[in-house]
Amino acid sequence: MIRSNRIPSVLFDAMERGALVITANARAARVLHQAYAATQQSQGYQAWTTPSVQDWQSWTADLWRQAFYTYPDLPLLLDTQQERVLWKRIQQREAVAVVSPDSLAHLSQQAYALLSRYCAHDQRRQPWTTLDSEHFRSWAAAFDAECSRRGWASSSRCDELLASLVEEGRIPAPAELLCTGFDRLLPSQQRLLDALHARGTLLGDLDSETPPGSRTLICANELREEITACATWCREQLASDPSLRIGILVPDLKSVQPAIDRIFRSILTPRDTSILAAASRPPYEFSLGSPLASVPVVRAALLLLKWLTTPLPEEEATWLLLSGFLATSEGEALTLAALDARWRDTGALSPELPLETARRKLSSAAPAVAQRLLQTLRLVQERPRRWSEWTELAPQLLEAAGWPGHRTPDSAQYQAQQRLDHLFDQLAALDFDASQTTFRDFVRTLTAQASETIFSLESYDAPIQVMGAMEASGQRFDILWFLGIDDQAWPLRGRAHPLLPAALQRKHNMPHASPQQDWELAHAVTLRIAASAPVCVFSYSRQAASGESRCSPLLSSLVATEPKPATAFLQQPRSASAVSLETIPDDSGVLTWPQQRTAGGSEVLKRQAACPFQAFAMGRLHTAVLNRTERGLTAAERGKLLHQALEQLWSAGFTTRDQLINATATGSLASLLQSAVAAIFAPYSREAAGDNWMLTYLEGEQQRLITLLGHWLAIEAQRGPFTVEHVEKRLDNIDISGLRLNLRADRVDRLPEGGHFLIDYKTSLVTSNAWQGERPDEPQLPVYALFGGIDDLQGVLFAQLRANACKFEGLIAAETNAHFAALPKDIAKIGDIYGDTGPEAWESALLNLAADFLHGEAAVNPLHGAKTCRYCALPGLCRVAELQALTEEDNDDDEG
DSSP states (O other): OOOGGGSOHHHHHHHHHTOEEEESSHHHHHHHHHHHHHHHHHTTOSOOOOOOEEEHHHHHHHHHHHHHHHOTTSOEEEOHHHHHHHHHHHTHHHHTTSSOHHHHHHHHHHHHHHHHHTTOGGGGGSOOSSHHHHHHHHHHHHHHHHHHHHTEEEGGGHHHHHHHHHHTTOSOOOSEEEEESOSSOOHHHHHHHHHHHHTTOEEEEOOOOOOOOEEEEEEEEEHHHHHHHHHHHHHHHHHHOTTOOEEEEETTHHHHHHHHHHHHHHHHOGGGGSTTSOOOOOSEEESOOEEGGGSHHHHHHHHHHHHTTSOEEHHHHHHHHHSSTTOSSHHHHHHHHHHHHHHTTSOOSOSEEOHHHHHHHHHHHOHHHHHHHHHHHHHOOOSOEEHHHHHHHHHHHHHHHTTTOSSOOOHHHHHHHHHHHHHHHHHHGGGGGTOEEOHHHHHHHHHHHHHHSEEOOOOOOOSEEEEETTTTTTOOOSEEEEOOOBTTTSSOOOOOOTTSOHHHHHHTTOTTSSHHHHHHHHHHHHHHHHTSOSEEEEEEEEEETTEEOOBOGGGTTTOOSOOEETHHHHTSOOOTTSOOOOOOOOOOOOOOOOTTSBOOSTHHHHHHHHOHHHHHHHHTSOOOOOOOOOSSOOHHHHHHHHHHHHHHIIIIIOSBHHHHHHHHHHTHHHHHHHHHHHHHHHHHHHHTTTOHHHHHHHHHHHHHHHHHHHHHHHHHTTSOOOEEEEEEEEEEEEEETTEEEEEEEEEEEEOTTSOEEEEEEESSOOOGGGGOSSSOSOOHHHHHHHHSOOTTEEEEEEEEOOTTOOEEEEEEOGGGGGGGTTSOTTTEEEESOTTTTHHHHHHHHHHHHHHHHHTTOOOOOOTTTHHHHHTOSOTTTOTHHHHHHHHHHHHHHHHO
16 A cells, blocks of 8 residues: 655645656656555545656657657657667777777767766867777767768757757747656756746756654674664564555665575565475565566577577576477476486587587477477578568567477566567667668677666565665655665765766766765765655664775764664564464484495495485485586596596407517507597597587597507506406496495406406596595495405505506505516505405495495585585585585685
8 A cells, every 4th residue: 555645745736736747767757656546546536637747768758759750850869779889880990999899889878978968068179188088089070970961869969959949949848847856957957947947837846855754773793684684674564564665775786686685585475485385476676677688588589599690508508498488398398408418418529509409419309399490490591681670580580499488478577578579679770770780690789788678577566665775766665774874885986987088077077077976966865865754774784895884974964873783673573473484393214225226336435425415415316417518528538538448458459468568569559559549539520520620629639548548558567467357347236234336347457376456547636545534535446345246356456547647556465565566656656455454444434334325324514524515516405515605705804
């Protein structure tokens, strides 16, 4: 319910008289309309004349539209995108020297608009002092010349042109006009009002005097506490009177909106924090929208159009396929999600996915999607077209591909789709100069414009309105909280425009031209905010992002009392209507593992040792890591190729040390290496066919592997005699106290005297110390040694294969210590205690780990603290990662 006393009597009387009321922004105009209607209803009226209330921009646009249709000699006002295109064309020669021509055009457009709004174009007659400003002065002259020749004008000159038309008597002046909510009028606005006044318009303005009321200052220790106190206060206020209209104002809403949304949602609508809860409208809404390009349904459309012109990065392709906006049914959406996960495991060499490649991959599993993509591809033509032709074709392309999917759009999606249609209409207006463009440039411009367009959902008049300090002009509330008003955030700070002389900006009082200008504006805004509600709360935090802070000195004349601690608000008793949470005892007991089920390989014990929660999540909940494709080969793929090459060499090339020595002596080793490596790289080379860069890269990787293997085999040749008895030996149905595992040993060597060595290849840095302790870092080889069923085992060894760091490391029986005597100590780091106390300690640790997994031990207990969590793949499930990140940040701050 909107209360009638939210409209000042002076303003209400003016609206009753039929005066034209102009607000500073569209939100204030909408609120005034709603408040006026509520007032009439409260007085028993069922029908009334709609008051003449408009925001400044809409009012001047209507005035110009009426004049333009009446007087054909008036210039065409360029919209934002049309003007941007013209600036880019004018700057074409100089723009090649900058990083972003679009940004340069945007800066020039801003500078020109400042000159228009502050009535300062006459300052361009004299040379300026800096090189950048002189460049802009020449561009502005060319811009004016082109506009004059073509009958165009910048929309930033609308106020100036309207003032001239009023002065000439070509636009009728209203009898009475009242401005409300303006912190200060721009010179161009003042000129138009002066022209109207000269033609007989009675001008008025609301009294900005700050009325008496309740004002409280709150001090919090940090931002989270401050927002929590504010949310708790709002909850109690609404519990006592649901009809209240509460304003939450922030100096810079964009920087804190995510934090406010998160904390407000958890306190005001705790049920909505559940992922199973149906979406609902919270009791608060933000005035600040988000870029249209970030709205899911629009992002999907832009990515799809981009995909028609260039390969998508893997993350973008995944998002699009999983978004549901390309699926015509729920089953099709699940199929696309499964296919995306499968593609990430195929070992692709490029993190970019061409649309044609995706279409071929989809042809068997999702033929309907593949057919739609094929039809879409056939509709696109590379020849340049007019902008309006592309804007007509783009919706057809989206529809042919299945966008926006099978789901019935909710209100937010519907509004976003309508805004995208409007954006297409805006781009069609780029036909103003009869230019043509390619589809690639059309998509690039569409995406840029969507990124600059701020999209806000239609207001549903939530009781709590969260907005920026500047956006609240012209609005009134029952109670108000001004959040984050410390000396660093308020007044707002900014930089002067880089293309205009600083002296000119100071002379005309342009934004951020001097600290004094910022102070005076912030002072006016603060007084206006204090006058907008009978109850005002101001708050700040002692600790800001950039360091310690104090209350803004702008409050010194408004709040004379000492600040209250925010904790006083946090300790308020909750109302009877507040949500009470039920406590459910955990009586689930032991989650035993089915003994007939195989738990995988030794990796399950490695995870159990690293962190029981990790083993539980991946072993029992089947949580899997979504692989990320890198350009070229990943470390895991390099390791796999190395294993395959060694398997082929020791099984088909030679099987004994003596055969290896003979191959080296006869010169056949080089050809064996070349053949083995070429065979295992063949699938990658076929995939990269046509990509010269990737083929060259793969040739380099092959040569790198050949060099590494050659170096390693030279080390192997210096060992004592051995025969490779098994490579990639399967060890199935291994039972560790009831835990069934399937293992695969890299290699088993047989010694002449009859014993065996168990060897595991590693491409990372390794040490046999990783086998020690109750929670060993690398339990794989101990598992193989104790439970793999290998007869007469005389040693377990890591074979570390790294460039300039090849070595054997492990434990062997004392009687075989002569086997590595010919190798240097830094290449054969061998201990001779295998068979003594080592295996006994391993067995105890492995049995305990197996028992813990079988009984469902899932404690969050990382073995090496933050280091273990840093390499964990489950940050979305394990909350300890967040706690450690905060702890580490605190430690960093302490050290600094």
